[in-house]
Amino acid sequence: MPRVLVLNGPNLGRLGSREPDVYGAQDLSALRVLLAEQAGAAVEIDLRQTDNEAELIHWLYEAVDTTTPVILNPAAFTHYSYALRDAVALVTKAGVALVEVHISNPHAREEFRHTSVISAVATGVIAGFGFDSYLLALRVVAPGA
Numbered sequence: 001m002p003r004v005l006v007l008n009g010p011n012l013g014r015l016g017s018r019e020p021d022v023y024g025a026q027d028l029s030a031l032r033v034l035l036a037e038q039a040g041a042a043v044e045i046d047l048r049q050t051d052n053e054a055e056l057i058h059w060l061y062e063a064v065d066t067t068t069p070v071i072l073n074p075a076a077f078t079h080y081s082y083a084l085r086d087a088v089a090l091v092t093k094a095g096v097a098l099v100e101v102h103i104s105n106p107h108a109r110e111e112f113r114h115t116s117v118i119s120a121v122a123t124g125v126i127a128g129f130g131f132d133s134y135l136l137a138l139r140v141v142a143p144g145a
């Protein structure tokens with residue numbers, strides 16, 4: 001069965017209780033259920049979260065090695081991690097789709113969030129639609145879902 005990696009960066013493990021006014025009241029297990037519902041039997045959703053930059057980079061190597069499309073919320077790494085950017089470039093230059101997603105709209109927030117070092121090497125970006133950002137990304141990377 002085709003698989004999609006849904007990778008989440010630092011502090012996203014605290015969704016549900018973290019700034020619910022910005023990120024909503026649902027946690028990552030609720031997101032996993034929403035994605036699995038949309039994917040149905042067609043696609044396996046492999047949702048992961050880490051606070052560790054190296055772990056996130058190694059998951060991107062896995063995406064390259066297994067040609068698995070990626071939905072990536074890099075969280076705060078978005079704004080400064082050139083190491084993550086280089087790993088994202090490995091994915092997209094290998095011809096594997098990678099959509100950068102954000103729950104909030106970083107451009108409507110603090111100035112430091114207006115810069116993404118990831119976007120230029122991502123296949124595309126979806127931001128500002130809450131968990132629907134991930135569901136929209138799934139439509140792109142798994143058109144059958």
Ligand code: DQA
Binds near residue numbers: 012076078
């Ligand atoms: C975020 C936006 C980032 O600026 C922030 O650091 C996050 C979450 C989002 O999904 O809206 O942790 O990526």
